[in-house]
Amino acid sequence: MGDDLYESWAGHWSFATPLYLNHGSFGATPDEINILKERFDRELNADRDWFFWFEGPERLEVVRRQMAAFVGVDEGNMVLVDNVTEALASVLKSLSFEPGDEILITDHGYPPYEDVFRELARRTGVKFLVAEVPYPVTDDGQIIQDVLDRLTDRTRLAIIDHITSRTALVFPIARIVDALGKKGVDTFVDGAHAVGHVKLDLEKMGAAYYASNNHKWLCAPVSSGFLYVRSDRQADIIPAVASKDSAADRPFAARFSWQGTKNLSARLCLPETMAVIGSYHHEGWAGIYGRNHALAVRARELLSRELGLAIPCPESLTGAMFTLPFQKAPQTGERGLRPELRFNHMMREKFGYGLNTLLFKGRLLMRLTAHLYNGLADYERLVKDLKTIL
Numbered sequence: 001m002g003d004d005l006y007e008s009w010a011g012h013w014s015f016a017t018p019l020y021l022n023h024g025s026f027g028a029t030p031d032e033i034n035i036l037k038e039r040f041d042r043e044l045n046a047d048r049d050w051f052f053w054f055e056g057p058e059r060l061e062v063v064r065r066q067m068a069a070f071v072g073v074d075e076g077n078m079v080l081v082d083n084v085t086e087a088l089a090s091v092l093k094s095l096s097f098e099p100g101d102e103i104l105i106t107d108h109g110y111p112p113y114e115d116v117f118r119e120l121a122r123r124t125g126v127k128f129l130v131a132e133v134p135y136p137v138t139d140d141g142q143i144i145q146d147v148l149d150r151l152t153d154r155t156r157l158a159i160i161d162h163i164t165s166r167t168a169l170v171f172p173i174a175r176i177v178d179a180l181g182k183k184g185v186d187t188f189v190d191g192a193h194a195v196g197h198v199k200l201d202l203e204k205m206g207a208a209y210y211a212s213n214n215h216k217w218l219c220a221p222v223s224s225g226f227l228y229v230r231s232d233r234q235a236d237i238i239p240a241v242a243s244k245d246s247a248a249d250r251p252f253a254a255r256f257s258w259q260g261t262k263n264l265s266a267r268l269c270l271p272e273t274m275a276v277i278g279s280y281h282h283e284g285w286a287g288i289y290g291r292n293h294a295l296a297v298r299a300r301e302l303l304s305r306e307l308g309l310a311i312p313c314p315e316s317l318t319g320a321m322f323t324l325p326f327q328k329a330p331q332t333g334e335r336g337l338r339p340e341l342r343f344n345h346m347m348r349e350k351f352g353y354g355l356n357t358l359l360f361k362g363r364l365l366m367r368l369t370a371h372l373y374n375g376l377a378d379y380e381r382l383v384k385d386l387k388t389i390l
């Protein structure tokens with residue numbers, strides 16, 4: 001599995017915490033890419049006119065094309081954005097909905113979007129349908145069926161996570177997109193956790209819309225993502241924050257190129273991020289996907305065995321991130337924090353860790369991650385410490 005190399009891989013990252021098992025929330029960038037970003041910041045600040053008028057746009061165009069090639073899309077069909085939040089806002093603002101139209105989501109999606117959906121429903125009269133996918137889950141066919149079962153003839157769009165935020169399941173997304181497409185429903189795939197985590201071949205997947213965050217599993221600096229829009233769905237899609245070249249009569253790839261003056265250094269780091277991290281593993285990114293998955297599966301088995309926690313899904317629905325439900329929520333005391341943050345806070349105070357817990361279907365889940373800087377010893381340490389408090 002190549003785990004013998006993890007200590008040398010870990011040397012590329014600097015963390016303030018002794019153990020970091022929450023790559024899923026905000027990612028983490030290796031030192032050499034952080035240094036590169038600082039260099040780009042200096043260059044931008046040394047001659048802002050030159051950067052914003054001439055050099056920046058040219059360099060960003062090269063970056064955009066390289067990113068498109070990495071995820072298997074035609075270069076005219078992908079734009080760079082700050083994050084998935086911006087990508088989703090742009091698509092939802094660009095589409096028009098009639099009262100009674102429906103948007104299908106699942107109960108495993110990213111919780112903060114509930115406010116976005118409630119507000120869209122209030123303004124437009126669109127209705128949100130929630131497909132309830134079981135957890136634990138044993139069968140990917142069940143997931144597809146649960147999604148299809150919620151459709152009606154008013155359903156216009158589905159918004160579905162590729163790797164689910166709450167439960168870390170790798171949904172059979174290509175089959176979901178295909179099944180929905182056959183019923184005449186477009187899908188916006190929230191692939192926030194996908195790029196750098198699993199191989200993407202997006203033109204082949206054929207979703208109408210696909211967005212991902214480069215600052216998570218690809219390890220790019222924060223404020224870096226992309227939005228893919230299938231060529232036949234581009235006509236109306238403009239950025240949520242719009243300025244020069246953003247009008248719908250401009251080529252799609254140009255519309256997101258100027259959204260006001262802002263720092264674009266994180267985007268400029270993308271080619272080096274893909275190349276440098278890909279070079280850490282002798283099999284490149286394919287080796288990283290396989291290695292991180294194998295580590296996550298071993299770590300999950302270890303935690304399950306040692307702490308008596310039930311494994312909630314088969315290996316085929318798992319990537320490099322996994323959840324384990326606690327039998328009984330650990331007592332972590334009141335701190336005026338949201339209930340799901342109390343455990344994270346306690347682990348940080350007691351052991352100095354970064355990890356993540358979430359509330360789902362009335363249970364507290366621990367969501368853990370495996371990236372190159374993690375090795376099995378990290379989870380052994382976690383087990384030892386959890387045993388003292390559970």
Ligand SMILES: Cc1ncc(COP(=O)(O)O)c(C=O)c1O
Nearest residue numbers: 025083084085110165190192213
């Ligand atoms: C599934 C999913 N979608 C969207 C987001 C939002 O990402 P960002 O804040 O970078 O836009 C997250 C962040 O964790 C996520 O997990």
